[in-house]
Amino acid sequence: MSAPNKSYDPVEVEALKPEQIERMKDEALAAFAAAADLDELASAKTAHTGGTSPLALANREIGALPPQAKAEAGKRVGQARGQVSKALAARQVELEAERDARVLVEEAVDVTLPHDRVPAGARHPLTTFMERVADVFVSMGYEIAEGPEAEAEWFNFDALNFVPDHPARQMQDTFFVQGASPEGKATTGDESGVVLRTHTSPVQARTLIDREPPVYVVCPGRVYRTDELDATHTPVFHQIELLAVDEGLTMADLKGTLDHMVRALFGPDMKTRLRPNYFPFTEPSAEMDMLCYVCRGASVGDPERPCRTCGSEGWIELGGCGMVNPNVLIACGVDPARYSGFAFGFGIERMLMFRHNVEDMRDMVEGDVRFTRPFGMEI
Template sequence: MSETPPAPEAPVIDEATIGSAVDAALAAVAAASSTAELKQVRIDHTGDSSVLATANRAIKDLPKDQKAGAGKLVGQGKGRVQQAIAARQQELAAAEEEAALAAETVDVTLPVDRRPRGAAHPLTTLTDRINDVFVGMGWEVAEGPEIEAEWFNFDALNFDVDHPARQMQDTFYVAGPDGGEGSGQILRTHTSPVQARSLLERGVPLYIVCPGEVFRTDELDATHTPVFHQVEGLAIDKDLTMAHLVGTLDTLARELFGGEPITRLRPSYFPFTEPSAEMDFRCFSCDARHGLDHDPAPDCRVCGGTGWIEMGGCGMVNPAVLRACGVDPEEYQGFAFGLGIERILMLRNGVADMRDMVEGDVRFSQHYGTEI
């Protein structure tokens, strides 16, 4: 059989013990240099596990003739400690308030701009700069509606009727008489519908760049947002080739990132281009920028150690798209590309979190000044 543990010893209640506890408490109170430290002193010296609190609970177990004397002794000790804590609390609170006021002092005699200046959002400034690059090459800037017909957004661009992008989990449908997908109207998922509209309205030859907001059912996080910006380009003329496409994107990369970019094309698939490619350019942040004979930094946060940064999708316009827009693919050819403006800003200026771009804090925009 296990032995019963001995009962804890009753606290000693005498002048020496209580006096020692009071002296220790008073010394701790005097040494406290902040209200936070004083709060801990109160817990240590008057809390449930303190000498004074333990002695106070033990009074009920004393003989009747000793209770009055012990109660007076413990009560006077607790009173002294509590009075000292209250007085010290006032001193420290007053000192902390004075320090806070001194730190927050405002010189009201200084001149002030009663109308603080705002700043153009960096996405707007970057879009304007991209537009300037293409206008300088003789292209036009085209715009279109953000609430778009499904035909322009999907059918004219060679999307199959069962393409995953048409589903509700990818596309915002505008409710109509039939509601949901039956309305025939959506919030555009890319700016490519502007290309189809421009082909129908302007004819060929055609050189346009199409910036604007697009919408997809993504969650807002550090790298995604349901509302973002794209810029797409379309060139339709006689005898255009992939070489013209590469030269155009090389020019854009050079204007945005400086230097002489090293680019490459990777085979890909898009319904509206054939052949299709993803265009990458050599990382501008690590040693990869010096050329293909230089290894990228394994820990480079910009390229992820690959040495390449994805620029966007591109390719030669699918003949089916040209026919849908009334253009003879035997006579005219062209190329198209699409880039995410938020992604370019993140890469070019080191923006780590896309949410910073949409929170509306003017300090984010002011950081860029008048030129990014």
């Protein structure tokens, strides 16, 4: 009896035929070559090298062959898969190089272009300077006090010794806020009893009512008057006001405080002087002048050295001051027989014009960053 014919292969797998393996390989190579970008190559990679790709499925069929046929089929499939992987890697390198070259062109940055096309802003010099002035008095032990800008007429005028027929109470000087009567009808003019404050002095009255002396406060804020906007006037501007009420305060204390302020803001050699004047809420009252910070008084009587800043007068007017009127103390519940006080106030815009040679007040309110940027940031 003859032995079994071991060279006979009773199993014939269609997917493992040489022509089928060659076809699968050629289709994979063609797909890789046709991929126009990395996304298409990734899709082709999944289709021809993934777990369900034709070559992967053919490789699984090798297990169905008899032992003597497995080696030849495995070699044939392995060589095809190796060629596919090599072609895939080469195409990957090509497409990545094309992508990098395209990105360099499409996302190129022109380093010669201006880098500050969105310019940095700056704090407005009015805000900066008002805080700086307030800091001078805070360092002396004063507190910051604030009040509403829409103020009761009593605080704005009556508590400060303005008589009912005072010119400042009229419509040509004061903004009166329209209100409503108890019947729901709109009120006009001075019927509402509410005004946009014309000075920061109402904060003094509120402070004296709210707390017991001694009182040392400085009151910065925005005020309103019916002025036309021009180079030296604006209907909305800023003031800073100081109030000191204690036992034994005199005009000498006021003069010393003024001297310290101008020296802190304009230099250690600055001086002040007081000229008699009248204000309803102070008695005696005075206009406060400071030595011209440009010529230091040297232009007085010297026609060869004129000073545009002070008009060769040697002094610059800053604001009003004086001892608190006893009527104001009484209106706020303070005993004038025991306490006395002094107050002064000036416009921030006017002081800023002096300190930085600003010629037109309209530059401060028009919002042009070219005006604010030179002042920079000051902490």
